[in-house]
Amino acid sequence: MCRIYGCFGGERVAPDVLNAVAGAMREGGPDEQTAQLGDGWALGNNRLAIQGIAHGHQPFTREGLSCVFNGEIYNHRQLRAELATQGYSFEGDCDGDILLPLYELHGDAFVSRLEGMFAIAVVDRRDEPCLKLFTDHAGMKSLYYHLSADGRRLCFASELGALSRFPDFPDEIDPLAVDRYLGGRAIWGPGTVYTKVRTLEPGSTLRFAGGRLSVTRTTLEPAEPDWPDGVPTVAAAAVMLDDVLRRELGRMLDADVPVCVITSGGLDSSYTTALAAHLVSDVASFNIAYEGDWPADERHFAAEVARHCGTTHHQVLLDPAGFPALVERFVRHLDQPNNAPHSLSTFALFEAVHDAGFKVALTGDGADELFAGYARFVKADRDGSATWHRAYQGTMAAAHTTTLQRLYTPEYLAHVNAAGGFFGDRNGDELDRRVRSGKHGKLETLLRYDQFERFPYYILRRVDHLSMAHSVEARIPFLQPSVMRLAHALPADIKVAGDTVKAPVAEAARRWVPASVVNRPKQPFTLPIVAMIKPGEALYDMIGDLVLGPGARCRDYVRQDTVRDLFRLQTESPGAHAAEPLWSLLMLETWLSARNLTPRTL
CATH class of the missing domain: 3.40.50.620 (HUPs)
Structure with a gap:
């Protein structure tokens, strides 16, 4: 397990920049920090040593190839034995050792042989020099990336905070990010909170060469059970x-x-x-x-x-x-x-x-x-109404659509509506379209x-x-x-x-x-926020101080009078209707404050 980062194309990046990127995610790889710089490219790794500790130093290299890797490959011993029959030899027992030999034999399809979790970066200099990024089918390990303003260089990292240390990081916040966050409880990919920064989706391969970027996704074929x-x-x-x-x-x-x-x-x-x-x-x-x-x-x-x-x-x-x-x-x-x-x-x-x-x-x-362990799956599956997808989308939001409409400032609501915002059924409509396609039940x-x-x-x-x-x-x-x-x-x-x-x-x-x-009945593993956002509790006071304070950074997006109404409702009659949006706004406000970000007034 590690944290990885790098860049490809354009001018050479200074070592102190790479050190800053690595330092921003040191906790994810405290055991060893290494990097390799080439002609117009760099790969770096923060290592959390788990497997093959004595020999798992990165980047991994072979003739014309370099690779850094975040994750674990659980079938590495089986793959190492297969590769040995092809003439490859290995020192030690690190799971990452098998990646470049597999890539040499199978090209991009080598990831189909891997069983585990991974985010992998390969610089291939054998023909047309290129950078390739790979993610596992579940999306367990993150990779964020962005292009330079001139489109000549691609930078990537396991964490957004680390990626932002590259000097050309495009730090403009997506004005729809707040709506996307409240509509989905998080920022869903492949877009991010930043307009020009993306995340690699599950099961994806990214290729970047000569200023040309392409991303492909592969599916995981179902098993064929012998019933x-x-x-x-x-x-x-x-x-x-x-x-x-x-x-x-x-x-x-x-x-x-x-x-x-x-x-x-x-x-x-x-x-x-x-x-x-x-x-x-x-x-x-x-x-x-x-x-x-x-x-x-x-x-x-x-x-x-x-x-x-x-x-x-x-x-x-x-x-x-x-x-x-x-x-x-x-x-x-x-x-x-x-x-x-x-x-x-x-x-x-x-x-x-x-x-x-x-x-x-x-x-x-x-x-x-x-x-299918959640009741919302079953309820939506058995809902035969024409608007089932509208109701289902609401189950994934931090607050009901009507609450969000009252919560947003008039200016922000107009912007969201004009753009076809998240809570405005955009994702619900997409889900309904997929169901109607008939590919799956x-x-x-x-x-x-x-x-x-x-x-x-x-x-x-x-x-x-x-x-x-x-x-x-x-x-x-x-x-x-x-x-x-x-x-x-x-x-x-x-x-x-x-x-x-x-x-x-x-x-x-x-x-x-x-x-x-x-x-026993299913019970979610969560914080009981309804009970913990009450007078006398620390979270209650924190929300009052930050979200309703004069310096609240999210007030460009949300109406303070509506927030006060929610706070009053939670004070007088605690319940999820008020507690969940208040908690969500606390997370947003704290996130903005931690990064000293002030959203633009729309």
Whole structure:
């Protein structure tokens, strides 16, 4: 696991610039900082040493080729053995060693051989010199890039804050970014908060040569399950899933540094915890909760799973009085505004993992998106009205459309409407178009739309950036190609069997997880913001001071009188209707303040 950066084309970039880029994301690779400069190009790497520690120095090089890599390749030993039959030899056991030999043999298609998570940069000088960037199909590792004003140079980095250290960084904020953020709870790709900066989408290959830029995306083909008697069943799907996950967990637990598991107390993380404990001895588990009595407290479920599995359990407790300082800390590590309330918990949890001496943590992310674990998927699938997609889009927003319309200033609302803004059903219409295309059934279309359009930017960027802020690698079993391919092959009535959502996961987990965890209603792993934004609570005072203060930077976009109305409503009658937009505005205001940004008045 590392952080990578570089540039290609135009004039040579000074070493002090590269040092500044690397320094901006030092936490993501504290073990070694290296760079290679060539004629009009540079590649750099901040290394978090996980596998093949003694020999995994980057950039990797072969004749006419250089490469830097962020991620982990879990089938590297199998690939190394195959490459050895082709005459390649290796020193050590670093997973990145196999990348350039595979590229030599297969060209751009080499990424189809990789099982893991990755963002890879290759400078190929053999024919027409070019830069190529590659991302895995789940989008677990980020890459941001931009072109110079003259179009001759492309710069890239794993983090936006690092990319901004290049001297020609185009720092103009997209005036629609606030609408995109509030309409989707995060800035969805491939655009970013900056008008001329983009992020590479999942499963993409970027090629840049001679000032010409092209980006292509590939799909992950579904598996072809061998159903008993040729009939798909939940039981058979559960057996397949369990076999695949045990294989993936076995590879993910293989590292040269200590590995732990995150146990929220929910089904998915409990299942991965149980499998990990079955595969290796002396597994450490981590759970986070809040001092005091709060709604949605799952610590007792996590403790039950830990006892059942025999893990060494670490219970992390946060004092809500310290939340304002924690908010200011974690927002600095979010490249773009993100309203996920569990960002606070995620940041603090990975800090505790790091402090306990672990460099790798397994999480249960992705199961809901692959196997239909959220009620919103089922409700939209069963909604036969002509406006189902309008309602569905609202479930992904920080506030209802009518609330956003009242929240925006008249000038900003007019600008958003003229541009066909995010909450103005643009994405809902696109989703409806995909459903009508008939390529997949309605439920599967909903799931894939979420997996590739929303999930990488709302969830995975948060997990990646907030874990790496503490030099911890987050490994995600459910997002490995074998699991994704199986999920894409399952019929809708297998994923949602009657009233049981995520049915194959629940059925597979029964063998390993206490029944109390498998059978209990789904509960999101999140911060109880409705209860925590009340008079007397630290977050309540923070919102009043920042979002309603005279120096609020987001007032160019939002009406202060509407914000005061929401604050008054939350004071008198606390509920999600007011708490969620207030929390979202707090995240936006803190993000702008951390970067000393003042949006332009439109």
